[in-house]
Amino acid sequence: DTGVSQDPRHKITKRGQNVTFRCDPISEHNRLYWYRQTLGQGPEFLTYFQNEAQLEKSRLLSDRFSAERPKGSFSTLEIQRTEQGDSAMYLCASSPPWGGEETQYFGPGTRLLVL
Amino acid sequence: ILNVEQSPQSLHVQEGDSTNFTCSFPSSNFYALHWYRWETAKSPEALFVMTLNGDEKKKGRISATLNTKEGYSYLYIKGSQPEDSATYLCAFMNRDDKIIFGKGTRLHILP
Numbered sequence: 173d174t175g176v177s178q179d180p181r182h183k184i185t186k187r188g189q190n191v192t193f194r195c196d197p198i199s200e201h202n203r204l205y206w207y208r209q210t211l212g213q214g215p216e217f218l219t220y221f222q223n224e225a226q227l228e229k230s231r232l233l234s235d236r237f238s239a240e241r242p243k244g245s246f247s248t249l250e251i252q253r254t255e256q257g258d259s260a261m262y263l264c265a266s267s268p269p270w271g272g273e274e275t276q277y278f279g280p281g282t283r284l285l286v287l
Numbered sequence: 288i289l290n291v292e293q294s295p296q297s298l299h300v301q302e303g304d305s306t307n308f309t310c311s312f313p314s315s316n317f318y319a320l321h322w323y324r325w326e327t328a329k330s331p332e333a334l335f336v337m338t339l340n341g342d343e344k345k346k347g348r349i350s351a352t353l354n355t356k357e358g359y360s361y362l363y364i365k366g367s368q369p370e371d372s373a374t375y376l377c378a379f380m381n382r383d384d385k386i387i388f389g390k391g392t393r394l395h396i397l398p
Contacts (some may be wrong), residue, residue, distance in 0.1 A: 176330070205386070214291075214376055214388035215331075228384070263331075274319045274338070274380065278330040 176279035178264050184285045185254055192250045193282045197266030204247050205276060206239055207263040208232070215263055221247060254286045289313055291379045293389035300367045301397050307363040308392040310377030314358035321378040322351055322362055325391065331376060334362075364394075372396045 177196045185191050197204050202223050207215035218237070220228040223244040233239075236254075241247040251258055261283050265276040292311040300306045312320060319338045323331040335344040340355040348365045364371055374391040 207388075212390065214293075214378075214390045216388070217386055220384070265331075274336045275321065275333040276378075276386075277333065278323075280330050 176264060176266050176277050178262075178279040178282050180282055181280060182283050182285075184287065186287050187254060187256060189254055190250065190252045191254055191284065192248055193262055193264075193284075194246060194248050195264030195266075195279055196246045197264070198277055199245075200268065201266035201277070202244065202269050203267045204241060205265045205267075206247070206249050207265065209261040209263055209281075210259075218249075218262075251284075254284075256286050259284055259286045289379070289381070289385065289387050291377060291387045291389040293375075293377055293392050295392060296390065297393040297395070299395045299397055300364075302367055302369060304367055305363065305365045306367060306394070307361050308375065308394075310360045310362070310379075310389055312358050312360070312377070312379035312387075313381070314356060316381040316383070317355045317358075317379070318382045318384075319380040320353055320355075320360050321380065322360070323376040323378065325374045325376055326372075334375075362392075367394075367396045369396050369398060 179194045204221040206218040209215045219239045221241040224241050236252045239249045261281045263281045264279045267276045322334040325331040335351045337353040342353040350363045353360045374393050376391045378388045380386045
């Protein structure tokens, strides 16, 4: 499977715990995006990487959220001291270099439930 | 404030009927408009990326049009089938690489 993959697919955690999600983009894609989606809403942009550089970060991303893409390939999204309001679907998407095809290819998402 | 609106929010269509829905987006600093289809428990699937005013794209029974001057796009489905049941998302991308999604139109095809 050469699509975008995310791990884990589901995560249940207790409030206050830290969680980390991983996204593996399509190999030749240098752009990587994280989104959060809650019930009844479209995906909300969280952050964007071009290669290993984090170029944009939404104001939705509080200090408890951090994302990395150390080698410009896979990315991790960490949420520290989780809160119930963090429960959502976390989607990752990748796309080819700027100026080429603009389609974003989405992974299956990680569904987080904070108890 | 960048805002992307989709209407209707939800739609029930009889199998075999044709339907359409709308995406409204900011008309300034436009770069691209994306349409995705999102089935429950699956990843959003890219349908179209449109960049030029007046663009029309077609994929099987699904087509889309784009008006960047007035800031809207229509998605059309001809002869709806049960497998068309999904949420259809549009996403506006501006020249600063900022992407805003609409809330989607939930399409239910009735047998």
